[in-house]
Amino acid sequence: MxxxxxxxxxxTTDVLEPVMQAVLEQMRIGGNPSSLHGAGRRARATVEAAREQVARAVGCDSAEVIFTSGGTEADNLAVKGLFYQRNGADSRRTRVLLSTIEHHAVSEAAEWLEAHDGAELEWIEVDASGMIDPAEVRALIEKAPESVALVTAMWANNEMGAIQPIAAIAEIAAEYGIPMHTDAVQAFGAIPVNFRDSGVATMAISGHKIGGPMGIGALIATRTTALSPVLHGGGQERSVRSGTIDAASIAGFGAAAAWAAEHxxxxxxxxxxxxxxxxxxxxxxxxxxxxxxxxxxxxxxxxxxxxxxxxxxxxxxxxxxxxxxxxxxxxxxxxxxxxxxxxxxxxxxxxxxxxxxxxxxxxxxxxxxxxxxxxxxxxxxxxxxxxxxxxxxxxxxxxxxxxxxxxxxxxx
Structure with a gap:
């Protein structure tokens, strides 16, 4: 080849050498991070060290990093989790505002909500360059702010690379107390991405786009953002994403995030x-x-x-x-x-x-x-x-x- x-x-991009080393090392050590004995505690230490690496790379607190199987799961957890929580608290909140250029992980999650849970989708148009005008988002919200469950717009498009004015859109949503999600899978590792400064409530990232393993990613969510879980089980990852924690892949993800931030x-x-x-x-x-x-x-x-x-x-x-x-x-x-x-x-x-x-x-x-x-x-x-x-x-x-x-x- x-x-x-x-x-x-x-x-997907080539796996970095430090990533392979981190994955292999944790595989050799083994252990379930949820176990209380020594092997479990060592695996947990690996996971938490990687969580810190990811948090530093995206500009958030480590407690805001929820590990997932990748960007698709992170997007689904955010879109569905925010909708269920917001709609459950106020049944008037049925509208989901999303751009016409979203990745299918976002658009099809929203369409599922439309088909099964009464969501009403309203599409944010883009111009000939693929750019969103924040003023259009404001106009859509102002039609009936009390009925908006969430706003979602990708940070950078996976097909033609347009970088969106995420902070400006999030600021408008925040004026009305509406949470915003962003799919930052393509942006993370390519341009500066700072979760805290962006003003969004949730953000999806993925490991294999930055030289990490496939099958690992994260949903970044503020501590105050309430999310209804889509998976139920052992209560791992803030009870938002239950399931056995993949310590080896997470170690690789952390190594990739650290490399991406440094370079x-x-x-x-x-x-x-x-x-x-x-x-x-x-x-x-x-x-x-x-x-x-x-x-x-x-x-x-x-x-x-x-x-x-x-x-x-x-x-x-x-x-x-x-x-x-x-x-x-x-x-x-x-x-x-x-x-x-x-x-x-x-x-x-x-x-x-x-x-x-x-x-x-x-x-x-x-x-x-x-x-x-x-x-x-x-x-x-x-x-x-x-x-x-x-x-x-x-x-x-x-x-x-x-x-x-x-x-x-x-x-x-």
Whole structure:
């Protein structure tokens, strides 16, 4: 696999060496953190040390870190837990305000509440760059503040990298006493994320996006935020998330969080500079390629204050006249691993809901290709992609769009 180039770090990134060491060490030690004997106490000490590492990395108290199996569970615990608690206290609170570009872990959790528990979903629109206007959130709340159960908006989008004004949105929600959740899975480890300063009530993060193990994440929740548990059992993790505590994975998560915090500034700037080189070359060489999402910061802006509009590792394009899946497979055959950021339902290619929410036409959205960089990305990786792209794009373009049969093409 050494000759392959991996550019899908938004899906998952390479596990760091310190993480593997931390996981193996705890696996050798063993013990259930809930046991009272020596092995249990040693495992508990490992968990609490990792909890401190995560807390320092995200700017919260260690008591606010609730370990979960990952970002999806954390999002579900927050959205459902906040809704059940708020609606249970006041049955008028049925409205859930969420952005149209949320990860499915948030949007489908909310849709479950709509289908089974009487929630009313109201969608916060985004502009052509994928950005939320806080004023729109205020307008939605002011329609009937007493009926809003919660507000949720992701910190940074996983597909096209837009960094949202989370603190501004949270401040508006707080004016009306409404809790806000944010999915910070993509933001954590890529840009500065400070839970305390953000003003949100809950926040989801994940280990494998920052070089930690898969299957571990956390819900960060203020001490005063009341959450109804979704799982019931042993009462672990503040009784919000019952279940045997995975000490080994948590140790790895803590090591990854510590590494990410220590290297955040240098890695963010290094990766953003590589990303800009990629974007500039694609724009120069492919007139049919359109960058989606906010305009990235220039190299000078990155050196001065770091990325503020767009995640440093994200380059998301739509390529006119070809299927994103075709381009992905052709690049994969050339040893370059990328992503379309779209889903496939029942074998039929579907465009990204994020791009459609941004106003991108369905046919155009089907040409999506997402290149995401990470801590292992090098100059040589970017060159390899740029060298492989011409042939792959030419072949994908010659195949055209799946829906365009020769007969249909005559009418377009």
């Amino acid at each position: 050494a000759d392959r180039v991996y550019l899908d770090h938004a899906a 955040l500034e240098t890695e963010s700037r290094r990766i953003a500079t590589l990303r800009n080189r990629l974007i500039n070359r694609v724009r120069e060489e492919y007139p049919a390629a359109t960058l989606r999402g906010p305009e990235p910061e220039t190299d000078l802006e990155i050196m001065k204050h770091g990325p503020t509009r767009r995640l440093p590792n994200n380059a998301h394009f739509t390529f006119a006249g070809c299927e994103g899946d075709s381009l992905l497979f052709l690049l994969d055959m050339a040893g370059i691993e990328t992503s379309t950021g779209s889903a496939c339902n029942a074998g039929v290619p579907r465009p990204s809901h994020v791009l459609l929410a941004m106003g991108v036409p369905e046919e155009t959205a089907r040409g999506a290709q997402r290149f995401t960089l990470g801590h292992s990305t090098t100059d040589a990786d970017i060159e390899a992609l740029l060298n492989a792209l011409p042939a792959a794009y030419a072949q994908a373009s010659s195949a055209g769009l799946a829906a365009h049969t020769p007969e249909a093409s005559r009418w377009h």
